[in-house]
Amino acid sequence: xxxxxxxxxxxxxxxxxxxxxxxxxxxxxxxxxxxxxxxxxxxxxxxxxxxxxxxxxxxxxxxxxxxxxxxxxxxxxxxxxxxxxxxxxxxxxxxxxxxxxxxxxxxxxxxxxxxxxxxxxxxxxxxxxxxxxxxxxxxxxxxxxxxxxxxxxxxxxxxxxxxxxxxxxxxxxxxxxxxxxxxxxxxxxxxxxxxxxxxxxxxxxxxxxxxxxxxxxxxxxxxxxxxxxxxxxxxxxxxxxxxxxxxxxxxxxxxxxxxxx
Numbered sequence: 001x002x003x004x005x006x007x008x009x010x011x012x013x014x015x016x017x018x019x020x021x022x023x024x025x026x027x028x029x030x031x032x033x034x035x036x037x038x039x040x041x042x043x044x045x046x047x048x049x050x051x052x053x054x055x056x057x058x059x060x061x062x063x064x065x066x067x068x069x070x071x072x073x074x075x076x077x078x079x080x081x082x083x084x085x086x087x088x089x090x091x092x093x094x095x096x097x098x099x100x101x102x103x104x105x106x107x108x109x110x111x112x113x114x115x116x117x118x119x120x121x122x123x124x125x126x127x128x129x130x131x132x133x134x135x136x137x138x139x140x141x142x143x144x145x146x147x148x149x150x151x152x153x154x155x156x157x158x159x160x161x162x163x164x165x166x167x168x169x170x171x172x173x174x175x176x177x178x179x180x181x182x183x184x185x186x187x188x189x190x191x192x193x194x195x196x197x198x199x200x201x202x203x204x205x206x207x208x209x210x211x212x213x214x215x216x217x218x219x220x221x222x223x224x225x226x227x228x229x230x231x232x233x234x235x236x237x238x239x240x241x242x243x244x245x246x247x248x249x250x251x252x253x254x255x256x257x258x259x260x261x
Contacts, residue, residue, distance in 0.1 A: 003059050004261055005235045010050050014056070015241040017054060023248050023261040026060040028235045033065045038085060043242050048095050051220040059099050059233065061195070064089030066104040066145070072123035075259030083127055090135050097236075100195065101232075102132045102169050103157065109148040113199050121155035128156070132163040132212045141169035150188040157192040167194025173201050173208070173237070176216050182224075197237040199247075208244040211236060212250035222255050 008016040008027035016027060031037065031047050038044070065085035073079040086103060093101045107120050124142075132140055144153055153168055160166040168189050174197075175185040198221065200214030203206040212218065225234075236247045251259040 003233050004248070004259070005233060006060065007235070007237055008060075008240060009239075010024075010047050011070065012241065013050065015018060015245075018085045018163075019241060019244055020057045025236075025248070025261055026057040026233070028237070029056075029060065029062040029096065031170045032089065033063050033067065035067070038065060038088050044092065048092065049223050051096055056096055056098060060096075061100040061102060061141075061233065061235070062089070062093050062096060062098045063104045063141075064093070064101040066106065069104070072120045074119075079123075086127070086131065090131055090140075093138050094135065098138070100165075100167075101142045102143050102195065102197075104126060104145040105147055105152055107144065107147050107152045117152055117155070120152055121159070125146055125156045125159040128160060128166070129163070132160065132165055136165055139165045139167060139194065141167050143169035143197065144174050144178075144185075145171065145173050147174070150158055150180060150185050153192075154188050158191070161192055166192075168192040169195040169197060171197040171237075172221060173197065173199045173206060173216065175200060176203055177206060179228055182220065186224050186228055193228065193232055196229050196232050197238045206242075208238055210238050210250070211247035212254070213246070218251070218254070221237055222258055225258065 003026055003028040005028045006016060006019055010031050018034050069082040071079055071082045089101055101208055106123065127153060142153060142156055145154060154191050157168055170185060171190055175182055198211060199208045200211050203215045211256050236244055238244055238247055248261060
């Protein structure tokens with residue numbers, strides 16, 4: 001059975017610690033993807049120490065740098081900075097002792113053409129492979145964000161699935177507002193899935209509202225959980241203790257015996 005997680009932020013860490021203990025869930029640490037922190041070594045050190053002092057729940061993960069991170073850019077300077085940010089994320093993850101780091105494909109669906117998608121796949125896979133080799137003790141999960149179909153993630157995964165520390169993070173909410181049926185996302189990515197992000201929305205926008213308060217079909221999610229996600233870790237990707245508790249209770253109370261914490 002996969003383990004559930006909640007988003008943690010250092011500014012309210014005691015609240016997330018309480019949830020972690022009550023529900024037996026881990027953290028996905030969300031303090032280290034902004035440039036302001038990544039450019040401030042003192043801030044990084046203080047945040048890392050705060051987590052180490054509090055104690056990071058076993059099996060926790062971290063969200064890596066993703067804003068404007070484009071390792072496949074044709075602009076070599078942009079690509080170089082993007083690679084630096086990803087490496088920074090891995091180094092921070094190593095200090096925190098987390099199990100895995102989530103990165104985005106950052107594929108732009110508004111740019112069409114086989115050459116563009118091939119470039120995204122090959123250059124992303126090439127650099128992620130370097131990180132997989134350099135940090136074999138840390139999992140790397142590639143997540144769909146702007147992607148409207150699973151094809152790019154499948155292409156990246158076909159090149160990286162030989163590494164035991166590689167996997168896909170399926171953001172279920174992102175997939176729910178894409179151009180592709182959920183069935184396609186799940187079936188095409190199933191061989192590579194290790195991590196899942198869930199939140200609710202209106203099936204139009206990525207709202208990150210509490211599970212059960214939007215229009216996502218959670219009965220369908222429960223079906224996929226039984227058949228495809230039961231060995232995955234699952235992040236309840238909503239902000240704030242109240243919404244996290246509401247989400248965890250909704251899943252537990254509406255699917256008795258399936259989602260156990």
